[in-house]
Every structure is written in C-alpha cells, then in structure tokens.
Amino acid sequence: GPKVLQIPSHQIIDMGQMVTLNCDPVSNHLYFYWYKQILGQQMEFLVNFYNGKVMEKSKLFKDQFSVERPDGSYFTLKIQPTALEDSAVYFCASSSGLGSAEQFFGPGTRLTVL
Amino acid sequence: QQKVQQSPESLSVPEGGMASFNCTSSDRNFQYFWWYRQHSGEGPKALMSIFSDGDKKEGRFTAHLNKASLHVSLHIRDSQPSDSALYFCAASEHDNYAQGLTFGLGTRVSVFP
Numbered sequence: 001g002p003k004v005l006q007i008p009s010h011q012i013i014d015m016g017q018m019v020t021l022n023c024d025p026v027s028n029h030l031y032f033y034w035y036k037q038i039l040g041q042q043m044e045f046l047v048n049f050y051n052g053k054v055m056e057k058s059k060l061f062k063d064q065f066s067v068e069r070p071d072g073s074y075f076t077l078k079i080q081p082t083a084l085e086d087s088a089v090y091f092c093a094s095s096s097g098l099g100s101a102e103q104f105f106g107p108g109t110r111l112t113v114l
Numbered sequence: 115q116q117k118v119q120q121s122p123e124s125l126s127v128p129e130g131g132m133a134s135f136n137c138t139s140s141d142r143n144f145q146y147f148w149w150y151r152q153h154s155g156e157g158p159k160a161l162m163s164i165f166s167d168g169d170k171k172e173g174r175f176t177a178h179l180n181k182a183s184l185h186v187s188l189h190i191r192d193s194q195p196s197d198s199a200l201y202f203c204a205a206s207e208h209d210n211y212a213q214g215l216t217f218g219l220g221t222r223v224s225v226f227p
Contacts, residue, residue: 004157033214042116043158043202045214056214091157103215105150105157 002026004106006092007074012112018080021109023092025075032075033093033103034067036060043091049075050097079111087113117141118205120218127193127225135221137203139184144205147186148215149177152200161188161201165209193225 005024013019025032031050037043047057049067064083069075075094079086089110093103120137127133137147146165150158164170164177164186171177176189190197200222204215 006157035214035217042118042219043217045216048214058214093157101209102148102160102163105159107155107157 002029002104004092004094004104006090006106006109008109009107010110010112012114013082015084015113016081018078019082019111021077021079021090021092021111022074023076023094023106025092025094026096026104028096029094029104030097031095032067032069033095034077035091035093035105036088037091037108038088046077046090082111082113084113087111115140116218117144118203118216118218120201120203120221122221123219124222124224127190127223129193129195129225129227131193131225133190133193133197133223133225135188135201135223137186137188137205137218139186139205141205141216142184143207144184144216145181146206146209147177147179148204148206149175149186149188150202150204150217152202152220154199158202163209190223193223195225195227198223198225 007022033048034046066078089108091108092106095103149161152158164179174191178187200220202220203218206213
C-alpha cells in the first residue's frame with residue numbers, strides 16, 4: 001500500500017542546536033501532518049499543512065517549530081533551537097483529501113535532545 | 115484528563131478467538147472516530163473509520179459506535195498472530211481531511227497460539 005517515509009529514523013542532537021526532520025509523503029497526497037509522541041504518552045497532533053500553508057496547529061507547536069515543503073520535495077519539521085522537552089518520536093502523515101480522508105503515517109523519527 | 119481514553123491497556127487472546135476493546139471520548143465535540151493499528155517499528159495504519167451510530171464491519175474487524183455515550187469498540191474475530199499489535203482509537207470534531215486527530219494511549223493486543 002501507499003507508504004510515507006521518514007528520514008532519519010534516529011537523531012541525537014545537543015540542546016540548542018537546530019534539527020530538521022524529513023518526510024517523504026505518499027505521492028499525490030495534498031495534506032501533510034506532524035504528530036509528537038513522548039515515551040509512554042499518547043501521540044499528539046502538532047500541525048497540518050496544505051497548499052504551502054499551515055492550516056491548523058496545536059499548542060504544542062511552539063514558536064521554535066516551523067514546517068515547509070519547498071517545490072514538492074520533502075515535508076520538513078524544523079526545530080530551532082531544540083530543548084530537552086523536544087525529545088520524542090515524531091510521526092509524519094499525509095492524506096489525499098478525498099473520501100474517508102485516511103491519514104497514512106510514516107514509521108517515525110526518534111529525536112533525542114541531550 | 116485525556117480526551118480519548120482506551121481500555122484495557124493490554125489483553126491476550128488465543129489464536130482464533132475474539133479480541134474486544136474500547137474507547138471513550140470525554141469531549142462531546144468529538145463525533146468521528148478511527149481505529150489505527152501499529153506494529154512494532156512501523157507507523158500507525160488505519161483499520162477503519164466509524165462516523166455513524168451502530169456497527170461497521172470490514173472483514174474480521176467490527177467497530178461499534180454509540181454517539182450518545184461517545185463510546186466506540188473494536189472487535190477482531192478469528193484473531194491471528196499477525197493481529198498482535200498496538201491499537202489506537204483516534205477522534206476528531208469533523209470528518210474532513212484537514213483536521214488533526216486526537217489519539218488515545220492504545221490497547222496492546224497479543225494473540226497466542
């Protein structure tokens with residue numbers, strides 16, 4: 001079936017540095033999402049993105065976060081600067097915007113901020 | 115308080131048996147529900163959505179929604195070892211594609227031979 005890819009699978013970074021998480025969504029999908037899951041907690045919605053714009057964001061989407069998808073390439077989540085509480089697994093998802101609007105998820109990027 | 119609560123946290127079911135677990139929303143704005151399944155090392159994958167009162171069946175999976183109580187259940191008939199996974203309930207205020215989903219903590223299902 002359709003697959004969402006995420007690069008890298010793991011990232012270790014020092015607090016205060018910048019990190020970019022990359023997502024290769026399902027081809028021809030138009031809507032893109034990031035979710036955050038801290039160990040032992042539920043997965044939480046961060047942001048969704050359509051037609052080059054953020055449509056909706058949660059209170060977890062801090063000012064240090066930004067998203068973009070330049071020229072149909074990777075959909076990225078950038079955190080600058082990183083904080084210890086940013087350590088989590090970040091899941092990317094995409095959907096076509098048609099029918100039942102199923103969101104297809106990637107395998108996640110585990111981010112560790114030291 | 116979490117807006118989407120799942121129970122039990124885990125359950126074991128024999129191969130060929132029925133697995134049943136539940137989800138409740140504390141937010142009356144949440145009217146649309148999804149079940150997702152996640153195998154180890156993979157992202158969640160949608161099993162089915164349910165937006166109307168009553169039962170919805172897809173193969174061995176049956177979901178039931180009671181909108182008055184905002185209670186959703188999932189039943190897996192003839193459970194297989196490949197059904198061993200973490201099952202998430204997710205809810206949203208609308209059925210459209212733009213909205214982020216609110217997830218529960220999940221129910222871990224183990225199918226034993």
